[in-house]
Amino acid sequence: MFRSYLRLALFALGLLVGVQVPGYIGDYSKRVEAHRLESEQSLAGFRETARRFFQGDLQALVTHYQDSDDPVMRSDAQSVGYLVDRASFL
Incomplete structure (x- = not known):
């Protein structure tokens, strides 16, 4: 008797x-893709600037911002660096 209930419970769990699980995996992959697209959209303007002045090297753009004498540019360097790191992670 107990064995049949255990089999039924295992079947229901399975x-x-x-x-x-497949729905969860599908939803998670959509979420990650949405984050990736948002990250790429956030970097679009910086990518264009890096393409025009630094041969497309975003890290060179961040370094240029960090080395700038302008405190606003130095402050933005951290934000841009975060966006670049996030995009490469995703």
């Missing part, structure tokens, strides 16, 4: 996992 069915639940089999239905839920």
Whole structure:
């Protein structure tokens, strides 16, 4: 008797996992893709600037911002660096 209930419980658990896991994986992949697209969109203007002045090297752009005498540019260097790191991570 106990064995049949255990089999039924394991079957129900397996069915639940089999239905839920693929949906969870699909939703997670959509979320990561949305973050990647948002990151690329945030960097679009900086990519254009890096393409025009630094042969497309975003790290050179960040370094230029960091080495600038302008405190606003130095402050923005951290934000741009974060965007570059996030885009490369995603």
